[in-house]
Amino acid sequence: MFETITIETDARGVAVLTLNRVEKHNAMSATMIAELTQAAQKLGADDAVRAVILTGAGRTFCAGGDLGWMQDQMAADAETRFIEARKLALALQALNTLPKPLIGALQGNAFGGGVGLASVCDVTLGADHLKMGLTETRLGLIPATIGPYVIARMGEARARRVFMSARLFDAAEAVELGLLARAVPAGDLMAAAEAEVAPYLACAPGAVAAAKRLTRELGPRIDEAVIDHTIRALVDRWEGDEASEGIAAFFDKRKPGWAQDA
Template sequence: MYTTLEVLRDGPIATVWLNRPEVHNAFNAMLIAELTAVCRLLDADDTARVVVLAGRGKSFCAGADLNWMKAAGEASLADNTADARRLASMLQALAELRKPTIARVHGPAFGGGLGLAAACDLCVAATAAVFAASEVRLGLIAATISPYVLRAIGERQAYRYLLTAERITAAHAHDIGLAHEVVATEQLDAKIAELIYALLQGGPKALAASKALIRTVANQSINEGLMDETARRIAELRATPEGQEGLAAFLEKRPPAWIAGATGQP
């Protein structure tokens, strides 16, 4: 179905492979359009409960295809801006998927590849992985990826790495909050399977609501308005069939109905 992606399903798990290994999965207009479309399709698919983003070949993603970037720069300002806006929309579609997302970073994740890793909810990196916000070395800025990179590593670290374009090892990515786990390459899929198992224990609607809650609450002052908002959200979920099922299952000491779709080992 896709030119630049490979989408595999294993029950409730969808793995989206960036599939341009000959150019280190650099994204162009086609990949941007296809990844945006896949995110929207999976968002609407109730049978998909966890999404893994991975890269074929040696790299996770080398960022933007330089030929595409060059052509965009030579276009009119309106067309150039429209291309950048489509890239921003792709990252937003990934970041705001209602299902949990996991970046499987086995190799280099540069520029936009760093943005993809940061836009996912969880990031699992192999020890061989390396990250960089390399844009300034091309006379550019890490513009569209910046909201997600700052969310992952914070403003202070962003001043260093968005300005120096230094390469960030997997171990240091873990230290600064970019990678949640760092494991040997041969253990990468086993670690991701552990996280998937944990995610599938949660109610699908509760997971989606938790993602929305984090986006709302992050960096907000604790005041009456915020307390009212959080109270409203849990009250609404308690009244849903999923919330009622979860509470009943706990009281009755049985697994909730959604666990039937869980796979893997704890």
């Protein structure tokens, strides 16, 4: 049914949603974005599903947005860019509002949009060897559509430490920043995720869904107006000279014009 993700649900109703573009480090292509939205809708509507674990196949959890997809946006008109950015924003929102507990189990590195996926989970665990980073500014872009979820998870003060610098950080710092609840040895990751899932199986699923919805309503506002604001901010960057230079430099395997040696 899916090309870029897999879903396996056991007899208890625990679904494992796996990003499965191993050869592309699970970067989010247009197809994956659409499939994540479909998966969230499918899992949310299935009364047999009690909890969802989000993980990745291969060494990398998610390298962020697929560079080919970004390159396509650079060549598109503003209306097309807005439509495509909205698809990404709605995929994140569909996962963020999934009426089931969503447990992130990051088996490898998470960059850019991968940090966004980590931030929409109710609890996110990570292998203790992983690296994370909001790397968009290296390309002349900004972490726009993922921004509301990242800042809701980290808080503004902690987000300022890593939101603009594209600096990579390790699992221990990710815990300190609030992106990960815990870092565990890679071999213990899925057992740790199972331990997070287990209490929910004794809870009333409707009450869990209502409690999650209330938590979101009481937390930072992430509504259509906020989402549209982030989309416009991203499209504005796509239309600027820095994004053209940054993405071109990436594909040319050279430093962009603004980069200096530290």
